[in-house]
Amino acid sequence: MTDWLLTLEGTEVGHQLALVLAIVAAVLHAVFGALQKGRYDPWIMRGAIDISYCVIAMPFALFVVPWPEPHMWPIFAGAFVIHVAYKMLQAQAYSLGAFTVVYPVVRGTGPLFTVIAAYFVFSETFAPMQWFGVFVLISGIFGLAGYNYMKTQVDRDILVRALMLACITGGTVALYTTYDAYGIRATEDPFTFLAWFFMIDGLFMPIVAYRHYQTMEEKPALVPLFKRGVIGAFIAFASFGSIMMATRLDKVGEAAVLRETSAVFAAVIGWLFLKETVGPRRLILMGLIATGAVVVELGG
Secondary structure, three states: OHHHHHHOOOOHHHHHHHHHHHHHHHHHHHHHHHHHHOOOOHHHHHHHHHHHHHHHHHHHHHHOOOOOOOOHHHHHHHHHHHHHHHHHHHHHHHHHOOHHHHHHHHHHHHHHHHHHHHHHHHOOOOOHHHHHHHHHHHHHHHHHHHHHHHHOOOOHHHHHHHHHHHHHHHHHHHHHHHHHHHHHHHOOOHHHHHHHHHHHHOOOHHHHHHHHHHHOOOOOOHHHHHHHHHHHHHHHHHHHHHHHHHHHHOOHHHHHHHHOOHHHHHHHHHHHOOOOOOOHHHHHHHHHHHHHHHHHHHOO
8 A cells, every 4th residue: 555655645646545545634623622521521521532553553653664774763762742732722721612623723823833833844835825715724623613602602711812822722733744744755655654653643642541540539440441542543543544654645735725624623523522612603704614625625
């Protein structure tokens, strides 16, 4: 499969496959975010997910994929630090604010910075129509967050802090998207990067989650928690793996923008499963996000 994927880099078939992978990543990322925000404390849930995908990835990293080249070890170290910062900020934001308010802000700040970073790192350029699509998509995302904020009446003073954290977290999204795209392009076998990334990335948050678990007055049952953790791990494999493969096959900026249609799917999930209100204005804003994504794709 690796050899076949590498033959698609820079081709029209590779472009179309990258488009599909980015949309798949958007759907799964929204599911992943809702899973972390749902039944359990976000810190505990994140720890269960991370230890699950660390353990699952370990035999593949050690015995299946080719061993990383020497120059990959500093890259893995950098990815570890960046993702720890992202997850710490995200868990704190989810702890403070409503999912449908926080999630769009996190995802809305990412694509613009990623497109700019991709220009400097990968020499990627966007056509004027694509830039217009980016701003349409971002306007829809922030409009959705703003509307959700106005409709949220619980803990509004805390919600302001959550939104500030969400903006900072969005910056780390752009950072890890660009950095990880560099990482997966730096190794000959992309599956080597993915297997080792998941094994290394899953080492930190379980420690944080365990310490948080020890301080909880009402401790959740571990068996159902880890069942959801395993589900989250497979969602993470598919979501992160899809977007990373998309950035290997085609433009990093386009993949990042298309992934942020996850805000639409997150709003639907928040409405259906988290019982958060969705009305006609939200539907219009969600349509704006989808329109921006289409313009980015067709504008190229």
